[in-house]
Amino acid sequence: MTILNSTRELQITDAAHHLHPFTNTRELNARGVRVITTGKGVYLHDSEGNKILDGMSGLWCVNVGHGRKDIVDAVAKQLEELTFYNTFFNTTHPPVVALSKLLSEVTPKQFNYFHFTGSGSESNDTIFRLARYYWQLMDKPEKTIFISRRGGYHGSTVASASLGGFGSMHEQGGLPIPGIFHAPPPSWWANGGDLTPDEFGLKVANQTLELIDSIGAHKIAAMIGEPIMGAGGVIIPPKTYWPAVAKGLKERDILFISDEVICGFGRTGEWFGCELMGTEPDFMTMAKGITSGYVPMGCVGVSDRIANVLLEKGGEFAHGYTYSGHPAACAAAIANLEIIRSEKLVDRVRDDIGPYLQSKWKALADHPMVGEAVMEGLIGAFQFTPDKNARSNFADEAKIGLTARDFSFENGLVMRAVGDRMVIAPPLTITHAEVDDLMEKTIKVIDLTYAHVRKNGLIG
Numbered sequence: 101m102t103i104l105n106s107t108r109e110l111q112i113t114d115a116a117h118h119l120h121p122f123t124n125t126r127e128l129n130a131r132g133v134r135v136i137t138t139g140k141g142v143y144l145h146d147s148e149g150n151k152i153l154d155g156m157s158g159l160w161c162v163n164v165g166h167g168r169k170d171i172v173d174a175v176a177k178q179l180e181e182l183t184f185y186n187t188f189f190n191t192t193h194p195p196v197v198a199l200s201k202l203l204s205e206v207t208p209k210q211f212n213y214f215h216f217t218g219s220g221s222e223s224n225d226t227i228f229r230l231a232r233y234y235w236q237l238m239d240k241p242e243k244t245i246f247i248s249r250r251g252g253y254h255g256s257t258v259a260s261a262s263l264g265g266f267g268s269m270h271e272q273g274g275l276p277i278p279g280i281f282h283a284p285p286p287s288w289w290a291n292g293g294d295l296t297p298d299e300f301g302l303k304v305a306n307q308t309l310e311l312i313d314s315i316g317a318h319k320i321a322a323m324i325g326e327p328i329m330g331a332g333g334v335i336i337p338p339k340t341y342w343p344a345v346a347k348g349l350k351e352r353d354i355l356f357i358s359d360e361v362i363c364g365f366g367r368t369g370e371w372f373g374c375e376l377m378g379t380e381p382d383f384m385t386m387a388k389g390i391t392s393g394y395v396p397m398g399c400v401g402v403s404d405r406i407a408n409v410l411l412e413k414g415g416e417f418a419h420g421y422t423y424s425g426h427p428a429a430c431a432a433a434i435a436n437l438e439i440i441r442s443e444k445l446v447d448r449v450r451d452d453i454g455p456y457l458q459s460k461w462k463a464l465a466d467h468p469m470v471g472e473a474v475m476e477g478l479i480g481a482f483q484f485t486p487d488k489n490a491r492s493n494f495a496d497e498a499k500i501g502l503t504a505r506d507f508s509f510e511n512g513l514v515m516r517a518v519g520d521r522m523v524i525a526p527p528l529t530i531t532h533a534e535v536d537d538l539m540e541k542t543i544k545v546i547d548l549t550y551a552h553v554r555k556n557g558l559i560g
């Protein structure tokens with residue numbers, strides 16, 4: 101194998117052979133890709149020797165920080181002991197048993213059964229089939245429809261991308277598949293107008309239930325939602341929203357799926373986002389933080405209500421992935437959960453580092469070009485606007501978010517842009533000094549972006 105060394109060599113070869121996810125490869129190849137080479141704690145290094153604070157935990161996943169030796173060692177040991185064996189045909193192995201038990205301890209009390217997958221997308225496709233199968237077993241085969249939300253993100257496979265609410269994804273490949281309806285998102289800043297957040301939360305919850313009733317609750321299998329929308333721009337719903345939606349679903353005998361791929365494993369200051377929102381889901385989608393991204397893994401939490409029916413009435417669930425419960429992924433997940441527990445990271449996010457970052461982050465809203473700055477646990481966003489009072493948006497062509505994202509990377513901080521919303525979700529292990537570094541860089545990015553906007557006459 102040829103070893104590529106220089107940045108230029110890597111860029112040229114990447115441009116020639118690597119089709120990137122969620123990327124315009126032509127544009128990327130023209131500008132030259134950035135090469136990330138090492139990671140330790142909350143910092144990354146690129147091939148040019150730049151040190152970058154990873155404000156996005158990789159892709160919302162490296163909850164315990166980069167390069168933790170305990171996880172690396174656990175994976176290596178497991179690969180030596182048992183590299184792979186399947187869990188399909190009357191067999192199991194110690195790490196998948198241990199992980200299943202561990203998950204039953206850290207998840208909400210109704211979850212005692214777990215089905216393993218390779219990703220969040222696969223988990224949602226699994227739930228799509230499981231929920232319909234459940235209603236078949238319940239002699240209600242007409243309950244097939246799923247409710248999800250515009251702006252929700254549930255993955256990139258056919259069912260999960262259809263559940264997701266991104267028009268850009270639906271346009272490619274003829275999605276969504278039939279039987280999925282999208283309710284409005286609880287985006288108070290964008291759509292709340294003169295309503296208080298609590299009033300707006302109830303309004304959107306009612307719109308969701310009206311959509312359900314117009315379709316007919318007897319035809320609806322389940323609703324899926326992220327406690328806090330992640331890829332949709334870190335939309336933290338008003339406190340009234342989820343309890344009202346969950347109550348309406350229960351009254352209508354509709355299953356509730358909490359997509360915890362980002363919110364799970366401490367991100368919000370609870371083990372799972374549903375606990376913060378006060379909902380009691382029938383299914384939970386897990387991935388990302390389950391292994392802190394050290395090895396790919398996804399998981400479906402199946403509540404007692406569902407599991408009991410599957411076990412009592414069901415036959416073979418004709419579904420599974422070769423790598424369902426891969427030993428190395430299970431070993432990574434166990435070591436990761438042990439770190440989260442022993443370092444009390446969930447409490448730390450709720451009581452210490454979360455509030456510390458939140459107080460500084462929320463103050464960004466004082467800037468004339470920041471419309472709102474929100475954060476729950478260690479997941480947050482701020483919104484650029486040319487006019488705070490009118491809550492107006494910059495023109496898409498102005499590409500303010502992407503410009504700010506580039507300023508951020510150039511100044512040693514990974515922040516992601518969702519339109520003109522800048523989002524962060526740093527590792528849960530971030531220290532106070534590192535938070536100070538993150539804030540200093542963020543303020544610099546805002547100042548640079550403000551100067552750019554004024555220089556180009558994009559603001560009054």
Ligand SMILES: *Cc1c(COP(=O)(O)O)cnc(C)c1O
Pocket residue numbers: 160218219220221222253254255256326330331359360361362387388398
């Ligand atoms: C990332 C994500 C997914 C998809 O997970 P993959 O592992 O990328 O397939 C699903 N749901 C949410 C909320 C996510 O953030």
